Amino acid sequence: MSLTRGTQTKKSIAATRCAIGRKRPVLVLGILGLAAVSACTRPTGDFGRAEPSELHDNLLPDFGKALRYTTQQTVSTFNLTDDEKELRNRAWALIAPPSSSDWIGITTTELRRTGILPEKYLWIDPEKYYEVLRSEKYRSSETRYNRIVRDMESDRTLIAPYCEIARRVAAADKERRLALERRPAPTSDDVAGVYARLEENDDVTRWVLGMATIRLKAYRHAKNTLELETPSKEKIWSANHAYNALTQEYIMLFEDCGLEQGQEVVAEGPLKSRILQGWGQESPPPQK
Template sequence: MIDALRTATSGARTAGLALSLAALGACAQTGDFGRPAPGVINDALLPAAGGVAARTRGEPVSSYRLTDDEVELRNLAWGVVMPPLPEQTLERTLVELARTRVLPVDRVRVEKESYVRTLIATPYRSSGARYARLKADIEADVARIEPFFSTAARVAAGDRARDRAAARVPELRPDERANVDARIDENGLLIAWVRLSFDERVVTYRYALDRLVLETPDPAAVAVEASLSTLERVLASLRPIGKPRGVFKG
């Protein structure tokens, strides 16, 4: 996390924006339907800084407008890559920096211990309430799978159409080809990052369940185990959408 903070500071400096961590803490707030809460920092300042930082790192950045499906893909991705608990403030801030590309994705990894450590530290009226929260987070992720990957399939189909069009459009300019390739790379990165985040959630939830049972055994663990098995089963049934392109292999 220390390395990520250093990179974040460097990326923000490169972009020429003085963004403090205190201000960024508000950026990772959840809005309606598990999407990022709208705001100037989320929607304008961080994406602008991230675009500059990504170009400085030599990463492709497309200037093309987003399709409706690409907007929806990004909205749905937010709830998966963002740590589930609002109290995971530092982790959520760092992930928001990665999402907006101020940080490279591969420099931000949320430790599996963070979730259960935060869950245990958060005051609840009963130990069973922590199991209920864990179960609710798992089931929320199960519900996110179908909408995200259905949208991802449409985006992947659009990228194939985009690539075919670029091959046959007469007098295709180099900047047009670069924008096509960069957008395909950006979409591939996001899909790969979400799939990795789902897999990491399984590890995180399993670790959390084991630690809750160690500290506060409760019959509610049986229902949590069943929900976790469902998440694992649904994820195992997914077929790859396509190989991610470009340098974003996070």
């Protein structure tokens, strides 16, 4: 085809904008239908990265762009770089609810990711993780400890690779902004497209940072509740150790994950302190 995907998206957005203005009831039904469709979990591959999907990669995002365009929100029609695609794919495992059985949380997360659901309507309950874990039947009560440790260790392995991509995207965004400044007479579309993409890329990492608090809170609630329900000196030590290691990895995420805007704020520490605020101190591990 001679048209690029960016051109196709612009035309799709413009056409949808006109249709939305005339068909509000149809729009509402469409959103409800998309919500039902997106309840199917987004396919993931190795390291929790999202796998290609026509529904989740094209149909839902295009609909979300059209919605944001009609409400005068920031929309970029630029094509994504390879790193920007990888950033979004790797982010999925870190922004999704900790429990894969939390289908309401997963659905609302996907609708938020694709721009269909406004950010203010997204709420992930950190206690849902343990509710699901508690309802699952195991032969040994200590299996739940093993599950929490495994999930925390899995999260920890995802953070450094994500940060590597985030830093590359931030460097490219800096060059993108400088390239715009070098243009003698950039068009309004050029300016809008660049700053929309800068905001979109920052939003991905800011969302990952925000979910860090939720995920840590979910794991902390789960291990502390298990310590009350099914005490195990050895297993709670393992859970505390995994939790502390994950916390340190998330602190690295807050300090050095390549935000294009507001990097100085992250470096000064407010976001870092927000992870641990009000959570108290962990009990020291038992002496072996």
